[in-house]
Amino acid sequence: MRTDEGPLASRTFLALLGITLLSLLLRVVSLGGRVMHWDEGRVGYWILRYGETGIHSYRPIVHGPFLPIVNDYLFALLPASDFAARLPVAVVGGLLPLAAWLFRDYLRDDEVVALGALLALNPLLVYYSRFMRNDVLVAAFSLVALGCLLRLLTTRRLGYLVAAGAAFGLAFTTKENALLYVLCFLGATALVLDHRLVRETRAGTRLGDVLAETWPTAAYRWLRVQGPTFERALLRTGAYTVGAVAAFFAVVVFFYAPRPDLWGALSNPAALPGVVEAGTIEPAERFYGTWVDGSHQDHDYLPYLYDYLETLAYGAPVVLAFGLIGAVTDRYSPETPGFRPLVAFATYWGLASVVGYPLATDIQAPWAAVHAVVPFAVPAAVGVAFVVRAGRDAFAQDDAVSTGLAALLLLAAVGGVVGANAAYWNSTEEADKEVLQWAQPGNDLRWSLADVRTVVEANEGTDVLFYGTTTPGGDSVELYVSNESSADTPPPGGPAWHSRLPFPWYLELYGAEVTSTDPDTPTGEALANPPPVVVAHDWDRDELAPHLEGYTAREHAFKLWGEHVVVFVDEEALQRAQRSAPDA
Numbered sequence: 001m002r003t004d005e006g007p008l009a010s011r012t013f014l015a016l017l018g019i020t021l022l023s024l025l026l027r028v029v030s031l032g033g034r035v036m037h038w039d040e041g042r043v044g045y046w047i048l049r050y051g052e053t054g055i056h057s058y059r060p061i062v063h064g065p066f067l068p069i070v071n072d073y074l075f076a077l078l079p080a081s082d083f084a085a086r087l088p089v090a091v092v093g094g095l096l097p098l099a100a101w102l103f104r105d106y107l108r109d110d111e112v113v114a115l116g117a118l119l120a121l122n123p124l125l126v127y128y129s130r131f132m133r134n135d136v137l138v139a140a141f142s143l144v145a146l147g148c149l150l151r152l153l154t155t156r157r158l159g160y161l162v163a164a165g166a167a168f169g170l171a172f173t174t175k176e177n178a179l180l181y182v183l184c185f186l187g188a189t190a191l192v193l194d195h196r197l198v199r200e201t202r203a204g205t206r207l208g209d210v211l212a213e214t215w216p217t218a219a220y221r222w223l224r225v226q227g228p229t230f231e232r233a234l235l236r237t238g239a240y241t242v243g244a245v246a247a248f249f250a251v252v253v254f255f256y257a258p259r260p261d262l263w264g265a266l267s268n269p270a271a272l273p274g275v276v277e278a279g280t281i282e283p284a285e286r287f288y289g290t291w292v293d294g295s296h297q298d299h300d301y302l303p304y305l306y307d308y309l310e311t312l313a314y315g316a317p318v319v320l321a322f323g324l325i326g327a328v329t330d331r332y333s334p335e336t337p338g339f340r341p342l343v344a345f346a347t348y349w350g351l352a353s354v355v356g357y358p359l360a361t362d363i364q365a366p367w368a369a370v371h372a373v374v375p376f377a378v379p380a381a382v383g384v385a386f387v388v389r390a391g392r393d394a395f396a397q398d399d400a401v402s403t404g405l406a407a408l409l410l411l412a413a414v415g416g417v418v419g420a421n422a423a424y425w426n427s428t429e430e431a432d433k434e435v436l437q438w439a440q441p442g443n444d445l446r447w448s449l450a451d452v453r454t455v456v457e458a459n460e461g462t463d464v465l466f467y468g469t470t471t472p473g474g475d476s477v478e479l480y481v482s483n484e485s486s487a488d489t490p491p492p493g494g495p496a497w498h499s500r501l502p503f504p505w506y507l508e509l510y511g512a513e514v515t516s517t518d519p520d521t522p523t524g525e526a527l528a529n530p531p532p533v534v535v536a537h538d539w540d541r542d543e544l545a546p547h548l549e550g551y552t553a554r555e556h557a558f559k560l561w562g563e564h565v566v567v568f569v570d571e572e573a574l575q576r577a578q579r580s581a582p583d584a
Helices: 007-028 038-053 066-075 082-103 109-121 123-129 135-155 159-174 178-202 207-224 230-256 261-267 269-292 301-315 317-332 341-360 366-396 400-424 445-458 484-488 495-500 503-510 538-547 571-580
Strands: 464-467 514-517 533-537 551-557 564-570
Touching (some): 066 082, 230 269, 261 269, 301 317, 317 341, 317 400, 445 551, 564 571
């Protein structure tokens, strides 16, 4: 454990700053280049509706309110777009390498830098930092909270306790699995304490003495420095603990309290208790009913575990390989026998995530692997630093074989990371399905969306018709919503609305008037007077084409595999709109 912060530590921090700048660039450049994923489109649509209506409340199925609240403020500063919608996640993910600085008391300087680099460059973290979803957010805020607690232990500065409370509050506003982070932290802490207990009893101290004297004495000494007397120290520590709890709940209430009720309570204090309840107890009850007592985890375990491991193998091979090296070398190093506390803690945390998330998650989604990558990055940083030091020592000793092996391993890691990031960057290819989630439309959809926007801006009346249908060989209704106004406030009228995603996000951005046809309506009747844009599934294309003369049909992959959508655009309406556009 190192607590000094001399020149070397300053250079370490400067290195982290450089890595963080690279991390931000990787996440922000061409951030709007990928068409919105189904999940992004759903959340984005309801953010736009919140901005329009001022009404928002927590819905567990779309996770925490952080993104809706933050993006609503952001859209007041920047025009709503794919870039702006993803920007909060990109910034938090880009700044994540700085969190490594919080662990400098438990890692060597080169390990701190390696940790920052892994958090900056891991392909899964990069890809899902360029994605408007909460997984990177909850991982980042939880890691910062953990770092603040560890800094509290080593520096005894109680301000870190309040910072940890606020960070945990932010984590709980992003996604419900923040609770799993707390459980993992508690379990890993218990195992690390067990390590310490075994070490002390093997050194000759009786178990009873450790529990009754050694550890209580250490806790007393830690508290004693907080004030001139033990009573004052205890009072001061208690005050900061209350402050940490208050910071946690202040953040939680601000984000979870329904709008516009929160603003009304600020001018009417009598309503404040009800708003606090609506921002704490009611969300907890909704969370329990949906994610604990619901049926979302009713699935076979082994297929989900296989999918999770496959994602880690494709999206984090460097973290896995160097994590194994780091865990083994730290475990059996003569300098630090039996694991350093942080390395052991992170290893147990990562293993618990691998075992637990396939059970806790409701769908097979690659983004869940983010929650194992972050803890495994700690032993991986130890492994990277070990290989670098070994290579440097071998070079100094003219050991060409060992130097070559170390260099080869590091070059392979760098090449793999660069290649994977280049492949996954703004990919919508089925070949990358191990890292991409399946509900990702193809990027060529943007060509049609651009024409749709042009038409909508010049058209009067209904702009877009979704041709309602049922899946071939099934009875699932697609694209049809009987009452379009039901999508003005959540939840929308029926699951068929979700089959349109991510179109609702874009059409809401464009201010489009939308309608749809009942699947039972004859085609000729449904298209008797079609608007300038018609959206249908590919299996209905041949049936619709004769009724849409003068329309250009463009077919696009609507998911990574197995689903295509056709966008029919009235060429005459498009040309008329292009001629009337201001920059024509």
